[in-house]
Amino acid sequence: MSVKIDPITRSVVQHRLSSIVREMGEAMLRTSYSQILNSSRDFSLGICDTSGRLIAQADHIPVHVGALPWATLAVEQRFKDVAPGDVILLNDPYQGGSHLPDLTAFVPVFDGDKRLLWTIVRAHQSDIGGATHGAYNPAATEIYQEGIRIPPIKLYEAGKPREDLLDLLALNIRNPREFRGDLAAMLGAAHLGERRVAKLFSEFGTETVEAAIEAILDATEQQTRVVVSTWKDGVFHGEALLDDDGHGRTDIRISAKVTKTGSDIEVDLTGSDPQSTSFVNSSHANMQAAVAMAFAYLIDADIPKNTGALRPLKVVAKQGTIVWADPGRPVTLCTSHPSNEIVEAIIKAMSASCPDRVMGGWGRRFRIAIQGEDPRNSRNFIWHMFQARPGGGASPGGDGYSSIGEWHSVGGLKFGSIEVAEVRFPLHFRQHEFRPDSGGDGQHRGGLGVALDMVLETAKPAKGNTAGDGARHGPCGMLGGRDGAPHHYRLLSEGREPRVLKTKEVGIELRPGDCLEIRSSGGGGWGPPEQRSVEARARDAAQGLVSKAV
């Protein structure tokens, strides 16, 4: 590459690229069908080059983003003959995907006949086939029970959709109408990005844009190294525990050994426990994404999250462990678990290296999906719980956010309106308020989880599935801060004893009038509780955030 690039042109191209992914996100948000996308925003956008380097991304779901380079590599490996107008789709965790519900669409961007970049949209589908509705199958012991696997396929060839393939996919999914709508939105957003990137090429010339991209990545690397080099050198250890795998194993350990030298960081996860028979395993791409996510939380918020920022980071892991499962193992839970535990283990390790940057643990995911019939219109419904968000971790900056989410989403998942939920689903939300005493104590207190009491107003019994973790282990406290309260969910059914719900259950029988008593976890505290100010404690008491005098 002979073109010399000045810092201004670099800034201009960088600005343009990030504005393109923002536009793609705006389009996606407003056109997708499923609640999980248009309300909860469980999607991400990126631009990668043909060698799988992430050039630009929009800030949506952090755990998606670090995985996109691996997805791109899988596409490049599969297809040597990409033509303008092609659209490639994949979800298989063993060929570039993270877990099956995350469907990823790729649109190539050409300059003349030279292929240069991909615009990419990854979006979580509300169903992906398999043994259970809503993709999460705690009973699965093989990936075949988790849904339809899509290796990299050409969904469009030179601008022509492969309707036969589309029919095949839609046929394997429980809500084909929604699936088609969401897919249309994904392709619309990716094509929008393609048009805008192509214009960038024609305006500046390919060579200039390519040179600018190199300069952007180099500059971001430099910026990151400046930050990392201020942290203390050494070898640091941290670990976090998964409650269980739902198949009899408990306290599954994720172990991080972090070696920090100068401006380089090596994260070694080889000490983590062996893989599981259930869906708590991580795919390789997802493990990489989780490590990248932890690192992104420690560096400055305004450093662009592209491949350049990750160059100081080296990841070591062993196949066959919980963080990197052998092909064929189930993995659906991995974007939340063990992602959250991987992040937590790394942050814990780093508390000795950069204590002014680490934060208390953020909540873990404990989801419920309900399938039943709405007596008002006799239609089937599938409802995913996004309400009752857990609390965020406290930080050197102050107390944690309440009702905000997990490590892997950090305030990027919106829970929809309760009024709208009551109109659309036969559910009654009796209570949805902060859960007192759930935030981990500390100099800065963890954010609060939520107390949700929800009554099922169906005429016939419905079925529930759970998927998640964190009912035994709460988000960790940091530097002397206390852990947040773990999740605690119960099923209250008239004439029966209240039953504590486990985090990995299939086919829970729900009777009309049953109440789900959800108590989501708080965030971890930061710093010793003795150092919490008298004013802060008085305020917590006045606001009813803590019930007991401390």
Next chain:
Amino acid sequence: MFTIGIDVGGTYTDLVATDETGRTVFAKSPSTPADQSIGVMAGLEELARRIGVTRAAMLAATDRLVHGTTVATNALLERKGARVALLTTEGHRDVVEMREGLKPDRYDLRTPPPEPLVPRERRFGVRERLKADGSASIPLDATALDAAIADVRRSDATSVAVCFLHAYLNPVHELAAVERLANELPGVSVSRSSDVLPQIKEYERVSTTIVNAYVAPTVQRYLANLERSLIEAGFAGSLFVVLSHGGMAPVEEASRLAAGTVLSGPAGGISGSRRCADLLGIPDLVPFDMGGTSTDISLISDGVASLSADGMLAGQRIALRSLDIASIAAGGGSIASVDGGRTLRVGPESAGSVPGPACYGNGGLAATVTDANVVLGYLDARAFMGGARPLDRAASEAAVDRIAAALDLSRIEAAAGIYKMINLKMADGIRLTTLRRGVDPRKFALLSFGGAAGMHAAEVARELEIRRIIVPTVASVLSAWGMLTSDLRYEVSRTHYGTGRISADEVRGLFAALEKQAAGRLRGWFKGDIAIERSAEMRYGEQVFEIDVLLGDVDLNAPDLVADIEERFHRRHEELYTYASRGQEVVFVNARVAAVGKVARRAGDAAAVSSTAPCAPRGRRQAWFGAWREVPVYGLDDLRPGQSLDGPAIIEAETTTVLVDIGDRVTVNGLGWLDITLR
């Protein structure tokens, strides 16, 4: 008789008066933030002086005074509103603090959450509950209500927001609570969600109602003072306030829906832009108002300013429909910096007016956009503000040199880079605004106003492939001037409840009720003809975001009414997002009606005298157009209709500078405005 428009800005209060002959007089007077009415009264004095009469005589001969105020805006931005308490459904008092689970800035995990306007200790649950169909599953519990009111009393709140779940369908519990509050706490201001925003989605409704409660007492006090001062000064006409949706309303209405005045100021700019579109016969304009700290961007499409309910101000969600104004943190005061990766950034930090750009000589050391403009020769340091406030060129150079050194560039390269980056940012803001509305910016003309816009308009336009720029001579008082032509407007909406497809009778019923309500209210203020605007917010079955579909010429009595409305939705969806799904279920969410009272127009602006003589520059100076060029400098006031000139050139007026790039051509139109065609 006079009509007077008054726009209170951060620094200046602008006033414009016009009479039957079309004579238009401007005045500017310093704003008085502590009590804006003082500046307004002083400005009226100045305006009368320029007209050549006493203030009392002028006011006695004024039938309409239209006011854009920033009282609510400032109360929110500076957190100086009322002490608010919230009465809400028991078990749901944290809706406003949960913010739907969202947090800005995904990767910033070290900034603590913002303080809500109403802290938890002043949010009180009341035992009551409506179901999704509006029926009561728990009747309002009188004892619980009294206990909550006692809590409100103890909290020393001066204003109360009342918001119960599903009250948009059935306000009966809210009405009962408000009545009880009025009896128990007579001095306390009350805002009711079913009055402020009777729409589904509790976060938006409670947040908007709280904002209303927060600003209402301040707005009410201010408007009452102003009205009293005006009457004492001899005013006998009607005082109207511009609302965020661009229409105007009498004081009582602005006091009721105080949250609807938060964009009162910039709304005047859009009225002005719409009037420009009218006068010029250009239906598609991008109003581009660049000031010191921020740039306001909006859209006039087919002569109509678009409205949106996505509003957010000072971190508070305000879901009232307002003009779709995107305010981006980019202006003359935006600060340039170099980050750890040696990347040049411009903004969002601003030097504001204190200390201001380095060249102001008030102790500011940071290089700002204005400093770059001085270095590039665009701004004449000596002639700034008509020479009243000369700029320190050496200070600008020193500030830009620091950026240059960090980037290993020359001074001029650094200045040109700052100039380029700020333009890009503003173009970006326009692009996102247009995308949201599903329009292509290329067919628009850029309307350049506000002090700094003229120096950046050409590059911003080029970035967006816009080919035409208009610079009106009223650019510096466009908002006040626009207010003269604001219409009266009253908006109402209602959410449709139903789990199946809406029927034609339901559509007719909804609109008939809303039209009766809207027209009835407007009739109380206005005797002239009332026009009705209808629209509906709709979405596909599984979507969550509704889109607004105008139903202006829909025949409500047509037998295929619902199919017609749905087809309009499909078409609009296609326009906005490139596809429609005609096989899918369409959900009708909210019906909206605006009753509009068109005010009589005064005569148009008097045309300037035209000339065919070539333009004569006032002088020449060095400026950067990719290389140093000596370019002619024209006085805006010297240019006459019919004249034209080619870039590179600089056109100067007292409060603005317009840059004409190489190859661009300026024509002076019949109004004396600049009409620039880009090469």
